[in-house]
Structures are given as structure tokens and as C-alpha cells.
Amino acid sequence: MSHNPTDLTGKVAVVTGSGRGLGLAYAAALARAGAAVVINDVDLETAEQAVKTITEQGGQAVAETVAVGTAEAADRLVARAVDSFGRLDVMVTNAGILRDRVLWKMTDEDFDAVVGVHLRGTFTCARAAAVRMREQGEGGRLILVGSPAGQRGNFGQTNYAAAKAGIAAMVRTWSMELSRSAITVNAIVPVAATAMTETIPAFAPYVEAMRGGEPLPDFLRKGEGFGTPEDCAALIPFLASAAAADVTGQCIGIGGDRLALWSHPQEAAVAFADGGWTPDTIAAAWHSTVGSAPQTVGIPAPKLPEV
Known part of the structure; x- marks a missing residue:
């Protein structure tokens, strides 16, 4: 065993x-x-x-x-x-x-x-x-x-x-x-690097080089977690x-x-109003409370090295 x-x-x-x-x-x-x-x-x-x-x-x-x-x-x-x-x-x-x-x-x-x-x-x-x-x-x-x-x-x-x-x-x-x-x-x-990802323009030349036997650079393997x-x-x-x-x-x-x-979704910001909220009080408080740091969306673009 x-x-x-x-x-x-x-x-x-x-x-x-x-x-x-x-x-x-x-x-x-x-x-x-x-x-x-x-x-x-x-x-x-x-x-x-x-x-x-x-x-x-x-x-x-x-x-x-x-x-x-x-x-x-x-x-x-x-x-x-x-x-x-x-x-x-x-x-x-x-x-x-x-x-x-x-x-x-x-x-x-x-x-x-x-x-x-x-x-x-x-x-x-x-x-x-x-x-x-x-x-x-x-x-x-x-x-x-x-x-x-x-x-x-x-x-x-x-x-x-x-x-x-x-x-x-x-x-x-x-x-x-x-x-x-x-x-x-x-x-x-x-x-x-699969058929689904290798056509991404930022990755394509590196994937092609990898197919030819060259290793992927660190900015991809570590920075992007791509291999x-x-x-x-x-x-x-x-x-x-x-x-x-x-x-x-x-x-x-x-x-x-x-x-x-990866983190699980959770409340990122909270605000309170005694007696509950109205549309007007939400509008007045939004940008200074829960809306002050809105969450980002989308997969970040690859950070390519400066040439």
C-alpha cells in the first residue's frame, strides 16, 4: 500500500x-x-x-x-x-x-x-x-x-x-x-494554450513560438498564469x-x-438608513457610500512587457 x-x-x-x-x-x-x-x-x-x-x-x-x-x-x-x-x-x-x-x-x-x-x-x-x-x-x-x-x-x-x-x-x-x-x-x-485561447492576439505569437519549442516567458507563465x-x-x-x-x-x-x-462573492460595502431607503436617499448617498468603489468586470487584458 x-x-x-x-x-x-x-x-x-x-x-x-x-x-x-x-x-x-x-x-x-x-x-x-x-x-x-x-x-x-x-x-x-x-x-x-x-x-x-x-x-x-x-x-x-x-x-x-x-x-x-x-x-x-x-x-x-x-x-x-x-x-x-x-x-x-x-x-x-x-x-x-x-x-x-x-x-x-x-x-x-x-x-x-x-x-x-x-x-x-x-x-x-x-x-x-x-x-x-x-x-x-x-x-x-x-x-x-x-x-x-x-x-x-x-x-x-x-x-x-x-x-x-x-x-x-x-x-x-x-x-x-x-x-x-x-x-x-x-x-x-x-x-x-488551447484552441479556445491561442487565438487571443496578445498570446498568439508566444503560443506559436511555444509550438516551435520555445518556452513561454515569465510574464505569461507567472504574470498571466498562462501555460x-x-x-x-x-x-x-x-x-x-x-x-x-x-x-x-x-x-x-x-x-x-x-x-x-478565487474568492467567493460577498458584500463589498454596506450603508444603512434608519427606517429604510427611498429612491431619493439612495441617490443622495450612493456615491459617498456603497457606490464609492464599484466592482470591476471582465478578464483583465494581458500586461505585455514594454518593448
Whole structure:
């Protein structure tokens, strides 16, 4: 028996959307730590290639090809873990899509598609996993994938930001509901060079250089917390392990060389009026009381080095 608190030998994990990119990095990291992994993707060839990548490195993995979102899909993923490896200990809800448009151009279909995969998919997969983990009676780990957009908003991402903000709220709620079952619930907030981020103009030349073998500069790896998918992956086995048994209800950022804890929303300023407020008294007091330091929105622009 290993005395390494991050050893996952004997554990079984499902990682949704793990055929490539961040999801594959998460699944591979879990496999290197000793866990057996269910790979999920909507494309069979992609899923099977991911399984091959992991098994060639000495890990255990099987594929389940299904589009995340429905209860039926979630049940299939849990059943695949149980049928293949006998149990389920970790659910990582990574699957996602983008349909970016500003509010007045976003269609109902754009909104529903993104919310369906990110928010409903997280809900259905976490619910199915929680049911199985509670039946097993040995605890478990729900690791949900958030985004800086869900913490601060992002231009053109009504659907995505709303879904990711909802995921952060579900982390807090489920951490309370599942505490008696020894099931921890946390969100990872990753920042990495992926198909979703490498086209950002400020990052693009550095990402291209990285593809050519050059390391990312410190102002990105430390200042922006921006790196490779593999840089983000270390957080997943930690949260899945005994070392994180007391970590729950948290949104944790990782990227490049940076590890961070995101704060939960709380009152930033308070004012009182005897007998209650009227529109006129709010207007008179606003700028000198609660409105004196309004909260900022959006993901800060990268701080590029001076040339």
C-alpha cells in the first residue's frame, strides 16, 4: 500500500470531453497517478486515440463516445466506469463548446447549446456520479471545470460565462449537500494554450513560438498564469487524492506557474438608513457610500512587457 497521499492506485475516474486538449491532459495526469480512466468524446476516433495515448504510457483507460448533456449520457458514463473497473471515485466535468456572440446577435440556439453542454452536462454527470458514490459509501470527488469568464464575465460570452458562473454556484451548494457522504466538490479554473485561447492576439505569437519549442516567458507563465494544458493538469490528481480530503467548496485557479484561490462573492460595502431607503436617499448617498468603489468586470487584458 502506497504512503503517497496523491497516489490514486485503485481509483476510477470519468473525465468528460477528454479526447484532446485540457481534458486529455487531465485524464493522462489521473492515469499517471494510478487511476483507471474513462475517456469521453463525441468522436469515436478521437476517444480511441486518447485511450491509446494513455495505455501506451502504462495507464488504464477505456472510451465512451457520447455527447454530454442528458441524464442518459451521464448514466452511460457512470455505467462504463463501473462495468469496466468496478466502481467510480472521481468525476471530472470538462466537456464544453463555444458559441460566442454579443447579446444582440446571440440566438436561442447559441445560448441553449452552450448551457446544455456546460451547465446541464455538469449537473447530470455530477448527479449520476453522486448517486453511485453514495451507494458505494466510500466518499468520492466531483471536480468541475470553471473559467475566469464565469468569475468575472467576458465580452461576447453571455452563454459561456453564465454557465461557468452557475458551475461555481453548484460547487458551493453541492459541497454542503455531499459533505456527510465524504464527497468533496471543487472547481478548477484553468488558463492554458488551447484552441479556445491561442487565438487571443496578445498570446498568439508566444503560443506559436511555444509550438516551435520555445518556452513561454515569465510574464505569461507567472504574470498571466498562462501555460500548457499539462501545467493545469496537476491540480486534478491532487483534488482527486487523499491529500485533498479536506478541500471542498473551492474554485481554484491554475495555469503556467501560478496556483490561486478565487474568492467567493460577498458584500463589498454596506450603508444603512434608519427606517429604510427611498429612491431619493439612495441617490443622495450612493456615491459617498456603497457606490464609492464599484466592482470591476471582465478578464483583465494581458500586461505585455514594454518593448
